[in-house]
Amino acid sequence: MQVIALARMPETSLHDLARYLERDPALTTRLLSLANSVFHSHTQAAENCREAVSRLGIDATLSVALGFGLARQCTRGGMSGLNVEHLWQRALVSALASHRLAMQVGHAEAGSLFTIALLQDIGMLALDVVAPELYGDIPTDADDHAIVIEGERQRLGCDHALVGAWLAGQWGLSERLVDGIANSHATLEEGHAEYHCVIASSLIADAWLSDNPAIPFADLVPTLLHHFNLDTAELSTLIATLQDELPSLTQLFEITQPPGFDAQQILLEAKRLLHTQNQRLSETLLKQHQELEYLRNRHELLDYRIRFDTLTGLYNRAYLEELLNKHFLLAKRTHTSLAVIFIDLDHFKQLNDRYGHRLGDEVLENFAGLLRGLLNENVLGGRYGGEEFLLILPAASTSLAKHIAETMSQRLAETSLAQVDGEPIHVTASIGIAHMSKNEFENAHDLIHSADQGMYLAKRQGRARISHFDPTAENGQ
Numbered sequence: 001m002q003v004i005a006l007a008r009m010p011e012t013s014l015h016d017l018a019r020y021l022e023r024d025p026a027l028t029t030r031l032l033s034l035a036n037s038v039f040h041s042h043t044q045a046a047e048n049c050r051e052a053v054s055r056l057g058i059d060a061t062l063s064v065a066l067g068f069g070l071a072r073q074c075t076r077g078g079m080s081g082l083n084v085e086h087l088w089q090r091a092l093v094s095a096l097a098s099h100r101l102a103m104q105v106g107h108a109e110a111g112s113l114f115t116i117a118l119l120q121d122i123g124m125l126a127l128d129v130v131a132p133e134l135y136g137d138i139p140t141d142a143d144d145h146a147i148v149i150e151g152e153r154q155r156l157g158c159d160h161a162l163v164g165a166w167l168a169g170q171w172g173l174s175e176r177l178v179d180g181i182a183n184s185h186a187t188l189e190e191g192h193a194e195y196h197c198v199i200a201s202s203l204i205a206d207a208w209l210s211d212n213p214a215i216p217f218a219d220l221v222p223t224l225l226h227h228f229n230l231d232t233a234e235l236s237t238l239i240a241t242l243q244d245e246l247p248s249l250t251q252l253f254e255i256t257q258p259p260g261f262d263a264q265q266i267l268l269e270a271k272r273l274l275h276t277q278n279q280r281l282s283e284t285l286l287k288q289h290q291e292l293e294y295l296r297n298r299h300e301l302l303d304y305r306i307r308f309d310t311l312t313g314l315y316n317r318a319y320l321e322e323l324l325n326k327h328f329l330l331a332k333r334t335h336t337s338l339a340v341i342f343i344d345l346d347h348f349k350q351l352n353d354r355y356g357h358r359l360g361d362e363v364l365e366n367f368a369g370l371l372r373g374l375l376n377e378n379v380l381g382g383r384y385g386g387e388e389f390l391l392i393l394p395a396a397s398t399s400l401a402k403h404i405a406e407t408m409s410q411r412l413a414e415t416s417l418a419q420v421d422g423e424p425i426h427v428t429a430s431i432g433i434a435h436m437s438k439n440e441f442e443n444a445h446d447l448i449h450s451a452d453q454g455m456y457l458a459k460r461q462g463r464a465r466i467s468h469f470d471p472t473a474e475n476g477q
Ligand SMILES: Nc1nc2c(ncn2[C@@H]2O[C@H](COP(=O)(O)OP(=O)(O)OP(=O)(O)O)[C@@H](O)[C@H]2O)c(=O)[nH]1
Pocket: 311, 344, 345, 346, 347, 348, 349, 350, 352, 356, 357, 358, 359, 360, 361, 364, 385, 386, 387, 459, 463
């Protein structure tokens, strides 16, 4: 409390601070060790608390003093599920990694990035003191620190980075430290570039402390190489340096040294895993590509089936009705005419019965060929059902409709649609025509119905003929 009170007073000098701190011999020893450590290297060793404090600066001194205060309270209390040992191991690896990364990219504030990374999880210590039950069911030593953040947000609506930043503000630490702690748990994509080293250091620490570092490092390596513009050799050297520096720092903080590993081996393993992952990814991509191709083909097939008749390849009934509807509405809107020709092959049942269904199919296919010869952008047509066919003639006059129907009959008379024992098979058709010139029809269905009626008239009159159905005439003729 005295340290906090002092830190808040603008006139406090390092000298005053040192006077208070040296009352705690354990803390003084740590401040001296830190001041004389490689991170604050100086030609001459600091010999007393005042020298240590002036070398460390007010921010780092306060961080260490207050951080130790909290750490002691947590370990002394032995309260919740918070793994304090793991927390400090993470803090130390992060601090070193942040410092080294900052040096590697030439960041001017490597020292303060060390302190920010060291204190990034200080909020967890504070939360553990005020809410010991919080970490009961959040695994604070999980390989992925994001789990802790997520757990806190769910329970508290905020995370320890925010709490830590608030605490640092209350302690009177510099704005830069407060801001750094608040930003320490952002993602590299979203986080402030100023604190990228701190953000990455947290990821490095997670990978470092995991049971099998090669796996998380495999995920992390490409990110680190990309964000910090490093090559693998530089990254390998960086990790090896961290390994050299870590023992003195863990000793200073009286924290168990995390298990070591062969940096080069880990990176090799990470690269191998990355290669396998990439291979798997390309395989998945290939599979997805093939599935997409299959779906596209299937879609095309279904699209085809929705519109076309499989036996003849002509438009099917559903699509003919859709087309007719469209042209019917257009004709109504633009006051243009529209003709429909209904064609029904004669005695088809007999043909099937006499020569078999296969021959019947052949006749239908060949008739479709004849019909196709008449189709163009003004004559649309298809198979309406069994042995029934429909032609739609937008904007056609009655005489044009008759002419098309006669051409059809003529071609049918001239063409044999199959052969049996070398003998040609000829088929005739009954054809009905309906014509709309003055909005006589309510809907497209009525128009088809009229053409159908015309076709029946032709049947009744002896087949192999054309009949124009006039719905306004008494008997349709
Ligand atoms: N081979 C074959 N026959 C079909 C197909 N679709 C319908 N049919 C047959 O066409 C025949 C139509 O018979 P009906 O409706 O009695 O007409 P029809 O024998 O042509 O007699 P009319 O129309 O009065 O001249 C039936 O026997 C159906 O089985 C098909 O895709 N292939």
